[in-house]
Amino acid sequence: MILGSGICATSAFLRVLLSVGLLGTAAPSATSDEPKPKPENTISVQLGEAVTPQKFAPAPKFWIADVTDRSGNPQPMLVMRERGGLFLDRQPTAIVKDALEQSLKAANLLAADAATADLVLRVYLFHFGLGSGSAVDFFGKVEFSTMVKNPKTGESQEVKAAGTSIGKPAFRKKTMQKNVQEDIEEALHDATRNFLRGTQLKEAVAALWKGIEVSPAVASGTATPPAR
């Protein structure tokens, strides 16, 4: 009986010792597995060719006040955790702002500053990067919502935009990085186009821009920023 309890106590002690040892070995490996940004696993995502927006009559001047990250992602620059990780070289908010500014500027729709703008845009970014795909290919997804505001009247309207892209799969790490980069760029281009050529923006501009002279009825629609 005593012998039995002695054995039990020894085995319990050994079990505790083993688990402590396992924890001790597991903890450093977990931290070492966490991918870190290096030049060789960092990609630069850019819009590339500017998107031609739809025609507005009369054409307002836009100003992008700010882009806020609403994705809830603690590591927005980490695109992919597997295979040593894959990082963006800039914050997604900066990339989206650049993309919109580049396209608006190319179409001469970007105001010089906030004071001279007819409509001010506040962008809320919900998703930027890869979505959960089939694991056979890469699913690029960019999704944001924009509050279009007339600074003179205070009226605002929400415009949603989303872009998707399916990228080719790859086995080699270099090819994988290239494919992911192309995939996200394509999704960014798609989202920018969806925003600038969307009927929602057309309606918002028509409502807010006419609102100055004609309809104060729309003025009641001062919307709150979107939240997820």
Place this chain on the structure above:
Amino acid sequence: MRTPTILAVVVILALGASTAKAKDESPHYKTAEAKHFTTAEGVELTPTFVDYFYAELRSELTKAKLVNEVIGEGEAVDDADAPKSLVITGTITEYKKGSVVKSALIGFGAGFKSLKMDADVVRRSDKQNLCTLHVHVKVDPRWNEKVMAKGAAKEMVKEMKKALSEGAKTQDGKS
């Protein structure tokens, strides 16, 4: 003397065939807008499935070269292009999860995941229904549902291409 002549004939024939094929493959429509499919009551699929299927459908439409440009949901189209533009809407009507046990024990397609969806292809300008599609996809239950989305998108575009080309042929025949 004979060999170069035969070779020349073969090359001419091949060139002729390739140009004829290229002529046939030129897209008949300018734009296509695929909308997110809705799910019927009782269909238990993750919300990301519909999003992924939408992306796959657009990707397959681009690959199929059915139209010049595949536009995003809610994008404006020039009035001049509207008669040559398509809008694709659809509903996922049925989804069965399948059974790994049945699939392993019985085989021959038993216990496979099953997905049924209906789609309507309408002309943008007058909302005329150009074709109605019914797609039924079955995949191994061990596979991810996104793989099923990929298969369904491929099948959908294949059916669409077939239906639209048949429709175009009958229109040509009437005129």
